[in-house]
Amino acid sequence: MWRPLSAIVFLMAICLLTAYDDYSYVGLMQSLDELAQHHRDRITLREVGITYQDRSLILAMITNGDGRLGKRVIFVVAALHGDWMSVRAAFKTIKDLVLDFQDNADLLADFDWHIMPLANPDGYEYSRKLTSNFRWSKTRTRNNVDCIGTNLNRNFDVGWGVGFPELHDPCDQNYAGSAPFSEVEARTVRDIMQNLIKSERGVMYLSLHTFLRSVIYPWVYNSTWVPNQGENIEIAKFVTDQIFIRTGKVKAVGVQYGRKSGDTSIDYAFKMGFPLSFACEMSGLDRVNNLVICIRAFGKKAIEKYPPSRPIHQSEEHRPTKNSASRNWDLAPVL
Ligand SMILES: *[C@@H]1O[C@H](CO)[C@@H](O)[C@H](O)[C@H]1NC(C)=O
Numbered sequence: 044m045w046r047p048l049s050a051i052v053f054l055m056a057i058c059l060l061t062a063y064d065d066y067s068y069v070g071l072m073q074s075l076d077e078l079a080q081h082h083r084d085r086i087t088l089r090e091v092g093i094t095y096q097d098r099s100l101i102l103a104m105i106t107n108g109d110g111r112l113g114k115r116v117i118f119v120v121a122a123l124h125g126d127w128m129s130v131r132a133a134f135k136t137i138k139d140l141v142l143d144f145q146d147n148a149d150l151l152a153d154f155d156w157h158i159m160p161l162a163n164p165d166g167y168e169y170s171r172k173l174t175s176n177f178r179w180s181k182t183r184t185r186n187n188v189d190c191i192g193t194n195l196n197r198n199f200d201v202g203w204g205v206g207f208p209e210l211h212d213p214c215d216q217n218y219a220g221s222a223p224f225s226e227v228e229a230r231t232v233r234d235i236m237q238n239l240i241k242s243e244r245g246v247m248y249l250s251l252h253t254f255l256r257s258v259i260y261p262w263v264y265n266s267t268w269v270p271n272q273g274e275n276i277e278i279a280k281f282v283t284d285q286i287f288i289r290t291g292k293v294k295a296v297g298v299q300y301g302r303k304s305g306d307t308s309i310d311y312a313f314k315m316g317f318p319l320s321f322a323c324e325m326s327g328l329d330r331v332n333n334l335v336i337c338i339r340a341f342g343k344k345a346i347e348k349y350p351p352s353r354p355i356h357q358s359e360e361h362r363p364t365k366n367s368a369s370r371n372w373d374l375a376p377v378l
Contacts, residue, residue, distance in 0.1 A: 066127070067171065068098060068164045071134065075103065075160070078141060084108035086141045091159075092231035095184045098164040100231050105140045105158065107151035115349060116244045117342050118317075119158045120232055121251040123195040123308060124180035125166030128325075129251035132334035133160035139335070150342050153351055154246070157235070163195055163228055179216075182226050186213035193220035196250070198229040201314050202264040202305025210306075219306055232308060240316040243355060247319040247345040248312035251334055255324040256295040258282050258337065261313040266301030271318060275299070278319065278344045285340035286325075286333055293333055295325070318355055319345055 064070045079088045085108045092100035106114070121133035137158055140147055150156070161167060165183040173179060181192030190213040197203075197210055200223035209215040224230045239245030260275040269275065279297025286295050313320040323337040349355065 066131075068161065068168050071130070071161065072099070072101065074134075075101065075137070078138065079103075082141050085144060086137070091235060092227055094163075094165045094227060095182060096165045096168075098168075100159065100162065100164070100228060102235065103137050103158045103160065105137065105151070105156040107144055107148065113242070113244065114153055114155045115246045115351070115355070116239050117154055117156050117247045117249065117345055118235065118239060118245060118312075119156065119249045119251065119338060120162050120308065121158070121160050122167060123162045123228070123232075123250065124252060125163040125170050126178070126180070126253045127167070127171075128253045128330045129334060130161050130167065131331045132251060132338065133158055135331065135335050136338050150339070150346065152346075154342070154346055155244075156342070157239070159232065159235070162232060166192065181216060181218065182228060184226060186218070186221070190214035190218075192216075193218050193226050195226055195229050195232075196252075196308055197306040198224060198226050199233070199306045199308050199311035200224060201262075201307070201310040202303075204305060205264070206302075206304035206306075223306070229308075233311065236312055236315050236317065245312075245317050246349045246355060247321070247341065248309065248317040249320075249338065249341055250308050250312075250322040251338070252322055252324040253326060253330050253334070256293065256326055257322075257324045258295060258297045258341075259300050259309065259322040259324065260297070261299070261310050261320055263300040263302065263307045263310050264305050265303055266299065268299075269313065272299070274348065275319075275321075278341070278348070279321070281344050282321075282323075282337055282340040286336050289336045290329070290333060293325075293327070293329075295333075295337075316355075319348070 079086045087104045089102045090099045091102045121129040166179055166181055169183055170179040181194050183191055185191050194217050197219035203223040204210050204219045209217040210219040258279045261269050283295045283297050286293050309320045309322050325333040
């Protein structure tokens with residue numbers, strides 16, 4: 044009697060372990076590789092950087108395979124804070140766009156999607172190993188003898204280090220780093236943004252988080268209205284309405300953060316020239332699905348607002364950024 048039973052227990056344990064492992068950095072990257080190998084005409088992977096602990100930063104470029112190059116781009120970055128659920132939402136979105144590309148034809152007709160599903164793999168892997176409820180949201184760079192890690196969403200160069208004292212405490216989860224762009228992960232996101240702006244393809248930047256229930260638009264740094272504030276409010280309302288309609292209950296708010304907290308990626312993307320730059324923050328049990336709804340609603344609105352006939356007006360603030368590298372990836376999908 045004990046033999047079959049222990050065999051079953053053993054098999055169940057294996058299943059649990061494998062399921063767990065699918066979400067490890069290695070497991071996720073393998074599934075992404077497989078997807079790309081089977082659908083070469085619709086998804087191209089690029090290694091765009093290497094982290095402090097030697098992990099690849101991967102950008103997934105998704106197109107509908109019609110062979111048209113140089114389409115406008117929606118750039119989505121998940122897990123600057125290593126949060127698991129935003130990683131899953133990004134993977135789900137990648138799979139939906141690649142596998143159900145016919146159902147998603149409208150999202151891909153005139154736009155490509157560039158998705159970085161795991162922007163902070165070092166922090167992600169570390170927090171997977173933690174047994175307590177404490178969440179690690181930084182990188183794993185060593186700051187000094189005692190303290191490790193920089194908060195990537197405080198490492199961008201718009202009002203860097205302004206806001207509250209913890210930004211300068213190397214031991215705090217809000218540590219902004221030793222300088223703007225001290226972290227390779229933030230530099231990599233910056234350089235992709237710069238590429239997309241230079242090639243006049245970048246329309247929307249979307250940063251995924253799992254803490255609040257909000258969609259957030261610039262500035263985070265202060266409460267000055269940006270020139271397209273009206274459009275931002277309209278888009279935020281559309282997205283939060285969609286989330287409510289589709290879930291039947293989740294009420295998210297659209298806000299301009301405006302709280303003198305510097306160094307976020309959405310402020311930076313806007314300053315660089317993405318006319319639309321938002322964060323999507325979902326909390327609660329169903330946050331993966333809610334994030335997916337949020338991403339799709341944003342995509343739909345970006346496409347509606349920026350048909351090929353509308354020029355991409357760079358924001359007034361736009362100027363070449365002083366400390367960005369002139370890396371030149373070819374960000375067109377390989378056909
Ligand atoms: C608010 O922050 C943005 C981004 O740094 C800046 O361009 C703008 O001038 C600021 N507004 C004020 C009133 O300081």
